[in-house]
Amino acid sequence: MTTRFCLVxxxxxDWNAEGRLQGQLDIGLNASGRAQAAAVAARLTxxxxxAIFSSDLKRAYDTAVPxxxxxxxxxxxxxxxxxxxxxxxxxxxxxxxxxxxxxxxARFSARDPEAPLPGDGESLCAFSRxxxxxxxxxADELAGQTILxxxxxxxxxxxxxxxxxxxxxxKRDFTLLNAALNWIERRDGRWAxxxxxxxxxxxxxxxEILDAxxxxxx
Numbered sequence: 001m002t003t004r005f006c007l008v009x010x011x012x013x014d015w016n017a018e019g020r021l022q023g024q025l026d027i028g029l030n031a032s033g034r035a036q037a038a039a040v041a042a043r044l045t046x047x048x049x050x051a052i053f054s055s056d057l058k059r060a061y062d063t064a065v066p067x068x069x070x071x072x073x074x075x076x077x078x079x080x081x082x083x084x085x086x087x088x089x090x091x092x093x094x095x096x097x098x099x100x101x102x103x104x105x106a107r108f109s110a111r112d113p114e115a116p117l118p119g120d121g122e123s124l125c126a127f128s129r130x131x132x133x134x135x136x137x138x139a140d141e142l143a144g145q146t147i148l149x150x151x152x153x154x155x156x157x158x159x160x161x162x163x164x165x166x167x168x169x170x171k172r173d174f175t176l177l178n179a180a181l182n183w184i185e186r187r188d189g190r191w192a193x194x195x196x197x198x199x200x201x202x203x204x205x206x207x208e209i210l211d212a213x214x215x216x217x218x
Contacts, residue, residue, distance in 0.1 A: 002187040003139040004146045004194070006047070007156050008067075010060040011036035012178045012205075019093050022152075023086035023121075026057050033059065036179035036202060041066035043181070043201035049073060050145035053138065055081040055152060063179065064150035071148075080134035083152035087121025113168040124168045131158035139186040156182060163191040177205040 011033030015022050029037065044067050054064035056077035068075040089097045089108075098105040107115040113124040122130075138147055153176040160166070160174060163184040175197040183194040199205050 001144045002185050003143050004183065004185045005135070005138075005159075006044075006049070006146070006148050007159055007182040007184065008040055008063065008148070008150045009153050009156055009176055009178055009180060009182075010055075010057075010063040010150060011040075013059050016178060021086050021089050021092055021094070021097065022059075023084060023090035024057065024082050025090050026059075028058050029062050033063070033178065036205070037063040037066045039201045040179050040181075041070040044148065045070050048146060049148045051142060052076065052148045052150070053078045053081060054150040055079075055083070055155070057082055057152070060150045060152060064148070067148060067150070073148075075150075078134065080130055081149065081151045081155055084124075084127040084154040085117075085120075085122045087117040087119030089117055089119075089121060111169045111171065127154065128158050128161070128168055131155050132162050135159060135162065136186075159184060160193060160196070163193045175207050177207050179205055 011029045013022065013027045013033055014030045015027050017030070040063065049071055052064055052068050052071070052073050052075045054061045054075050054077055056079050060081070061075065061077055064075045088101065092100065097108075101118050104115075104118045108117065111124060113128075116123045156176050157172060160182070161168060177197055177199055179199070179202055181198040181201075182196045185192055185194050
């Protein structure tokens, strides 16, 4: 039995444009992000979904709501789909985090999977377990269905690695574009990537910062 997921990173925020690590700070969409949310909704009317789940942070939830209206489905806010908690890095640019916390940022840039971030931030391993647990739970509960998930760059990063088998330590080599469509599936307990980075419905989209750390933080 195949369970399909369409993963959408939230629309653009001002902090995306500034390259800031948003983490779990509740930053809203900017005008471009709201237009992207409307474009996602229009694009997805050509698809059939059985359920919609979203991070409960407003930049994701507000991206999901127009799609829910267009598809006639409720959006279920889900805290397990929040962005990684970046602790003391939240609100900083990568350059600022590196200057203020050089040792911690070095471990972050090296993608040390066990290293927590300053201020009780999540390690990559803890974040991966949270996201993987949420996706496997949905795949079990809604087996055979097609599910829309609206979340964050870091969540999509963990989902892609789950579906492809890519190690957490490996530097990211795929896009995490605002409001793009990304498809994965679980069939007979095995995950696979079906499509990634579809922005045919958008005039433009920002990627996460492709630095040594992989840029997750939106």
